[in-house]
Amino acid sequence: MKTLKTKNIKLFQSFIWNFYAHFGRDFPWRQTTNPYHILVSEIMLQQTQANRVIPKYEAFIKNFPTLEKLANAEFKTLLYYWQGLGYNRRALYLQQLAQAIIKKYHGQVPSTQKTLVSLPGIGRYTAAAIQAFAFNQASMVIETNIRTVFIYHFFPKQKQVSDQEIITLINQTVDKKNPREWYWALMDYGAIMKSLIGNSSQQSKHYTKQSKFVGSNRQIRGQIVRLLIANPMVLEEILQKIKKPKGQITPILDKLVAEKMITIRKGKYQIVTRLE
DNA sequence: TTCCTGTGAG
DNA sequence: CTCACAGGAA
Structure with a gap:
């Protein structure tokens, strides 16, 4: 060393x-010390170029100006504002985060590494970033x-x-x-x-080459989520719209259900209305 | 340590 | 088609 x-x-x-x-x-998120706003920006900035985040961040903060507003929003609405950012699972984490912070920490964004990392969607990087950018910690x-x-x-x-x-x-x-x-x-x-x-x-030792996107599970997953934002549908409809083998589609659906992004109601798959 | 993931630009 | 955006979860 x-x-x-x-x-x-x-x-x-x-x-x-x-x-x-x-x-x-x-950047707009540099003009605030509001920990909630900085939290939103950091989640959005994970794996996403800063320039693409700017308009999304501004619209998001305008519509969900406080932790409480975000916690109580309809999840589908969140996904709507997330469109164009990619990695929509982060929208799920963000709402889970808001709810957890209200429930466990009285609506105050925590400032210690250990507590931050215990929250959904926050790992070592995001925790450190929030400490530095929201709380000016080294x-x-x-x-x-x-x-x-x-x-x-x-x-x-x-x-x-x-x-x-x-x-x-x-x-x-x-x-x-x-x-x-x-x-x-x-x-x-x-x-x-x-x-x-x-x-x-x-x-860097940690550099990896990117895997192919076309035809991948991640692409299909995106297609499924987009379909279900428009309409709840039964498995047969999904299989019909996404022309891929059942054996490839059902594991993706199972995973989406497991992470509580979608639920099954009356036999139809749909985006969850509200997180539990 | 390995697996996972959306969208846009060139 | 390849790459940028790689960090979080299990």
């Missing part, structure tokens, strides 16, 4: 802050843009850089006085670097 000299930490920090002063990006935030920055600056020649090596550097360099903006700055730098020089995260 690398240990950086104080002088090099300062140099790196100055470089990042200087970049940020000139090229830092602005948590350890690692994601693709930040990985790119550290690989480029500290491991330019090395193949297969492990997250563990990067994490020690993140902890050494984080600006404890202003972690909120520090991580914005790192992410902005990484994002712009990627667009200019390509993705050096491919040097």
